Amino acid sequence: EDKVVQSPLSLVVHEGDTVTLNCSYEVTNFRSLLWYKQEKKAPTFLFMLTSSGIEKKSGRLSSILDKKELSSILNITATQTGDSAIYLCAVETSGGYQKVTFGIGTKLQVIP
């Protein structure tokens, strides 16, 4: 059974801090790893990672995939209160039919 595990489950930091969120997976026929930010309604897509070791960056957010360790991290530097959200990691697999497995998410709270 495919599994995606995120850690920590929740995190409280002060504005300006840097945070690292972790995602590890055990899946068959890995295709890509996705990061989403969920605030209210639908999760907002952040990154898609397919190749190991290549960092993807968007403003203060960055992410990297380590296929050897079957994991990914999402970094947020200089956190702001607007970064408070649930961050979801999902892994897409292929091989017959498309399937996505989501982690339970990391709840990040950034306090002033």
Place this chain on the structure above:
Amino acid sequence: GAVVSQHPSRVICKSGTSVKIECRSLDFQATTMFWYRQFPKKSLMLMATSNEGSKATYEQGVEKDKFLINHASLTLSTLTVTSAHPEDSSFYICSARVGAGAYEQYFGPGTRLTVT
């Protein structure tokens, strides 16, 4: 624990036919279930929120007569795409939440719908 399944995992249907997708919470009771559509660039669009025993709440722009949602029990919600057209071809994902106070959503593995 907290497993959500979807059935079927993929379906191909002809234009004009209807397709039903099931979302089940296997080991917990889900008071709320969500239906999403994933677009090619991986963005997720929330289609509707379904609460057991009541009518689903549809997001703006989602046709309720086209995408029928039924949350008949605490473990089952269904999405029926009626009179499907090729533009309805997409990856549909459901998720389930235990209770109103909980924030965790447990996602299903998705259903790939192809309308020919």
